[in-house]
Amino acid sequence: MMALDLSRVAAVVRKELRDYRRKRSIVVGMLILPAIFLIEPVLFVFLGAPDPVGDPSYRAPLLLLLLIPVITPSTLAAYSVAGEREQGTLEPLLTTPIRQLEFIIGKAAAVMIPSVGLSYLVFGIYLVVVRLFANPVVAAGIFNEGPMLLALFLFTPLLTGWSIVVGMAVSVRAGEIRVAQQLGMIASLPPLGVVVLMVTGVIAPTFTAALVFAAVLLAVDVLALRGISGLFDRERLVTGSKASRP
């Protein structure tokens, strides 16, 4: 197992975050989507029926909130490699001593940090709004959804991780950033199926179920990360064709 040089990972993260900050479309895109996904849950707080006992409709807004960690990183992840290639910065970057894994982790972390941070911020705002302004019956109903809130907390970084891995995999193969972003977003949605099943009550939303699915999602993320590392071959990235062996 080769050693990771964390200073190189940190250099990639720093550069990426600087680059995002200076691209207005990225900043605006990252802020608009969570804001939109926050509207319906907040409206539900004020308009929802005060019948919390066993009412699965209290869980529906949480599904919308979980779209944030899926969709927010997908565009950034899709941009991560295709964008470098399109700007002509990929080749100079790959001529440095950076290892494949350092490159992947640095890129992924740079997407993960703002995406997870923003998702938790939106959840926080939602829960504060519920606590302060919701009908006490509605608030009690939402805070009684302990397993769903735990799922929200655990699934956020894991869904973000999945979205990033898939987005980066698509980014390596896609010829254009736009194609990469569209494909990346579609490919990142399947894990939300588990959440849908929990929200609709097909899978009983218990603490055990939340922990089990979080563990499964973590394993899938790790396997996917390992699976795509083969795609991050320097030759493939520079020339578009797979490395030949003598």
Place this chain on the structure above:
Amino acid sequence: MSKRVAWRKIWRKDSVTTEQPALVVDHLTKRFGDRTAFSDVSFEVAQGEVFGFLGPNGAGKTTTVRTLGTLIAPTAGSATVAGIPLTRANGVEIRQRISVMPESPGLYLRLTVAENLEFFAGLYGVRDVRSRIRDALEAVNLAERSGDLCGGLSKGLRQRVGLARALLSDPVIMFLDEPTSGLDPVAAREVHDLINVLRHRGVTIFLTTHRLDEAERLCDRVAILNTTLRTVGRPTELRQQLFTSALVVKTVWPLHDPGLLFKATPGVLSWRADDAGAYVLSVSDPRVAAPEVARALVGVGADILSISEAQHSLEDVYLELVDEDVEARKR
């Protein structure tokens, strides 16, 4: 601080003591499927040498640089880069000791000049990053622009930022792909001066260029590639190998019977008329033939304007070899 002082300050590489070549390429071949990028290429580059790599578009120059820079794997053959065998396992170690400046500098346009360099300094694990960046920027005369966004720089200035980036890691070998492309003559001259300073500091430079005058002025040796290696050598040696020595004789009036005159002159192998009153003589040795030709011309009462040695440029060598390939393809 003057630029020259900055250049001397930045590279404090310990003098290279071994005689091992910086670069050894042995029967290296790269194919992409059925297409051969370059084939059976062998050469060596000594430490501290400026090595020119010339060839037409599509000849395989950039693929060779990418292969030696560990970006792509060779199909066959072997190489040693900066003393390290070119294998996938050695990629990180090789890349730590070299720097590659592609033709397009590939800068992050939303970052400043200093931020671009800071990023790459981080990837190379450069110590004392700030002073290193300052020295690299002074070396390319860009210290005043360190806070500018790269997106606002001209092509020439971006090229200089790319060069500063290549200097950051104190490389043993620098691969420069068309480093003066897009630069004005003054900036190009500064790059040439910088390359000469680097040479004196023991840095080996692998220079890909289309500018034959640049190669002739800067390079100790050149290689001409056209999928296969056509030749390697010092420019003067290549001229001697490819072209026989020649004298250019100019007279005020055309000679009455130049054939009779030149055939009888010792040291003259053949001749041809170049223009009215101008003749090109192939000679075995210009130092022997020139006085004989002068005597013969005086003997027939010719009014001599000049007798000079014909100078073949590296461009002549290049065109001769590349045209040979074009002719061969036609056959």
